[in-house]
Amino acid sequence: QADMAMYAAKRSGQHTVFFSPELATGRQQRLSLETKLNHALAAGELQLHYQPVWELDSGRIVAVEALLRWQDAEGEMISPATFIPVAEEIGLMGALSKWVIDEAARQLESWRETGLELTMGVNLSVSQLQGADAARKIHDQVVSSGSDPQWWLLELTEEAVMQSPEAVMEAMRLLDGAGFRLALDDFGRGYSSLARLQAMPLHTLKIDKLFVDSLREDTPDDRVVRTVVELARQFSLRVVAEGIEHAEQARQLTAMGCSFGQGFWVSPAVAASEIPSLIRRAAPPAL
Numbered sequence: 001q002a003d004m005a006m007y008a009a010k011r012s013g014q015h016t017v018f019f020s021p022e023l024a025t026g027r028q029q030r031l032s033l034e035t036k037l038n039h040a041l042a043a044g045e046l047q048l049h050y051q052p053v054w055e056l057d058s059g060r061i062v063a064v065e066a067l068l069r070w071q072d073a074e075g076e077m078i079s080p081a082t083f084i085p086v087a088e089e090i091g092l093m094g095a096l097s098k099w100v101i102d103e104a105a106r107q108l109e110s111w112r113e114t115g116l117e118l119t120m121g122v123n124l125s126v127s128q129l130q131g132a133d134a135a136r137k138i139h140d141q142v143v144s145s146g147s148d149p150q151w152w153l154l155e156l157t158e159e160a161v162m163q164s165p166e167a168v169m170e171a172m173r174l175l176d177g178a179g180f181r182l183a184l185d186d187f188g189r190g191y192s193s194l195a196r197l198q199a200m201p202l203h204t205l206k207i208d209k210l211f212v213d214s215l216r217e218d219t220p221d222d223r224v225v226r227t228v229v230e231l232a233r234q235f236s237l238r239v240v241a242e243g244i245e246h247a248e249q250a251r252q253l254t255a256m257g258c259s260f261g262q263g264f265w266v267s268p269a270v271a272a273s274e275i276p277s278l279i280r281r282a283a284p285p286a287l
């Protein structure tokens, strides 16, 4: 193993590199993750699960967010936070993202056939937002699947915007012009300037769980959430609060004028087949 590591170091042109046992193990875990991930898509190990988004005051489920799930051949669940960065690095994110949109479109269509008119939230990666051509690919894929762009909420993070603001803005303008709705995800964690926020064709702000967590019962700190809700009102944007785990948080958010929520209090992401019964049950209104 140490020899292989030395060999790799030589090939990459490095000199005087020492490999500690831990480093070798890390590298190996990483290599095996890459190999497994390369097979995962073809082997059908990837799935989309869907997390309901509800209207806080009525409890009505109005949308879902599609979230990638990977159960590897050994049955282990690997988090998207772990494998998405790896997929980006090994050039697999394009294929993965394409699969996500196909799968989400197919599911949306099948719900619509049974009369469920849900909005489909999908997370976009940085590579899907590199200019107008990248955006056109998303548009063509959605439209050729027979879906209407206005049923989709495309989520992007401030981090993605910051990586290449010009290209991402161009992609956003095209998608917005084609009728898609756009959401800024994990809002409050990044560094969007107000000038940039004003320039972005957004429909929705998703308040990061971090700030929803601060709405505790004992020493609640609602200043950031209150400010974001007010900001959204000024910009005529919708607000979705992420990561609601307790009734008390839902209550506080409703009182502040936040309209939509998502979180384990109502449901984690579940298999598509579980969504209709969740909708029939509805979320408890937070009064």
Ligand code: C2E
Pocket: 051, 066, 067, 068, 079, 080, 081, 084, 100, 123, 124, 125, 155, 185, 186, 242, 243, 244, 245, 262, 263, 264, 265, 268, 269
């Ligand atoms: P995200 O888009 O911010 O998604 C919300 C995350 O918060 C999900 O984690 C969800 O399971 C989790 N969550 C929701 N409610 C609660 C709650 O009440 N408590 C707690 N503890 N967690 C909650 P997940 O599924 O692990 O996804 C992590 C991130 O991976 C996502 O964050 C998104 O950035 C990325 N991701 C997931 N699927 C895709 C995909 O298809 N494409 C791309 N590009 N990224 C994806």
Ligand code: MG
Pocket: 065, 122, 123, 155, 185
């Ligand atoms: Mg998201």
Ligand code: MG
Pocket: 185, 186, 206, 208, 242
């Ligand atoms: Mg988020």
Ligand code: MG
Pocket: 186, 208, 209, 242
């Ligand atoms: Mg988040």
